[in-house]
Amino acid sequence: MAMGAADVVPGVSGGTIALIVGVYERLLRALGSCTPDKLLWLARGRFGETWRAIDGTFLVALIGGILTSIAAFANLLGYLLHTHGELTWSFFFGLILVSVYIVGREVRRWNLWTLLLTALGAAFAYVITVAAPMQWSSAPLFIFLAGSIAICAMILPGISGSFVLVLLGLYATILGAVRSADLFTLAVFAAGCAVGLLSFARLVSWLLEHARSATMAVATGLLIGSLNKVWPWKQTISWRENSKGVMEPMLQDNVMPATYEALTGEPSWWIAGLLLMMLAVALVLTLEWIGQRISRG
Known part of the structure; x- marks a missing residue:
C-alpha cells in the first residue's frame, strides 16, 4: 500500500519504497520469472509449480496492496496537493531525502567510478524534472505506450512513474480514469504496464546481480536529482x-x-514543513527497521 501511495504522487517512486522495506529484489525476481514458458506450464496443468515459480502469493499480496492504495488515496492525495501543497510536498521531500541515505548504503564501495555514476544519475533526474511537459494524445495506443514507459520508472528507485506521466501530459487522464473507474482506459494502461514491467524487471535484476554497486550508485543519483521536483x-x-x-x-x-x-x-x-520532513525521515527509518526484521524472520 505504501508503494501504491508513492506511485500516485509525481516525484515519489514506488521502487524506492520497495527498496526501503526490503522487498525490491524479491519483486524483481518474481516479475522476471513471469516468462512465456509459464503459460505452457499452465496449459499442461502445472498450476502449483507455476504459482511457486513466480512467487504468486507474494505478487498477489503486493499488487493487491498497490491497487488498493491507488484506489483509496488518489482522491485524498489530489485534495492534499491542491489545498495543502507546501506541507504535502514537504513530507515527500523528507521521504526522498532519507531515501538517498538508504539507497546510498547499498553501494558496497564508493570510489571515483561510483561517484561519477551518482553524478550522472543526479544530472539525468534533474534534467527530467525541469523538462517542459509534452502533450501526448489520449488515444489507446498512446495510453498503452505511456503505461509501458511509466512502469519502468515506477520500479526504479528515484524515478517517479507518475512524473513521467506528467511529462507526457497524461497524468490527469490516468488519475481521472482511476477516480471515475474508466475500465477501458485503465485496462489499456495496465496492459502497457504489464509489457513494460515484465521486460524491464529482468534487465534491472541482471544489473543488480552483475553490477550492484554501480546500479545503486545511479539510483542514489536519481534520488538526489529528483529532490528538485519535490522542493515544497x-x-x-x-x-x-x-x-x-x-x-x-x-x-x-x-x-x-x-x-x-x-x-x-x-x-x-x-x-x-520542516516538522513534516522530519516525520517522513522517521517514518522511512521505521519502515526500514520493520523490513529488516521481516527479512530476517
Whole structure:
C-alpha cells in the first residue's frame, strides 16, 4: 500500500519504497520469472509449480496492496496537493531525502567510478524534472505506450512513474480514469504496464546481480536529482491550459520560504514543513527497521 501511495504522487517512486522495506529484489525476481514458458506450464496443468515459480502469493499480496492504495488515496492525495501543497510536498521531500541515505548504503564501495555514476544519475533526474511537459494524445495506443514507459520508472528507485506521466501530459487522464473507474482506459494502461514491467524487471535484476554497486550508485543519483521536483516552495514561471481548460503550472523555479511569501503573499508554513520532513525521515527509518526484521524472520 505504501508503494501504491508513492506511485500516485509525481516525484515519489514506488521502487524506492520497495527498496526501503526490503522487498525490491524479491519483486524483481518474481516479475522476471513471469516468462512465456509459464503459460505452457499452465496449459499442461502445472498450476502449483507455476504459482511457486513466480512467487504468486507474494505478487498477489503486493499488487493487491498497490491497487488498493491507488484506489483509496488518489482522491485524498489530489485534495492534499491542491489545498495543502507546501506541507504535502514537504513530507515527500523528507521521504526522498532519507531515501538517498538508504539507497546510498547499498553501494558496497564508493570510489571515483561510483561517484561519477551518482553524478550522472543526479544530472539525468534533474534534467527530467525541469523538462517542459509534452502533450501526448489520449488515444489507446498512446495510453498503452505511456503505461509501458511509466512502469519502468515506477520500479526504479528515484524515478517517479507518475512524473513521467506528467511529462507526457497524461497524468490527469490516468488519475481521472482511476477516480471515475474508466475500465477501458485503465485496462489499456495496465496492459502497457504489464509489457513494460515484465521486460524491464529482468534487465534491472541482471544489473543488480552483475553490477550492484554501480546500479545503486545511479539510483542514489536519481534520488538526489529528483529532490528538485519535490522542493515544497516554488515560483511559477509559466502556465498551460490542460485538457479540461484549467490553467496549471508548466515551468517552476525553487525558492526559499521567505521568497515564496514575498512573491505570493501567502504563508510558507516552513516550520510545519520542516516538522513534516522530519516525520517522513522517521517514518522511512521505521519502515526500514520493520523490513529488516521481516527479512530476517
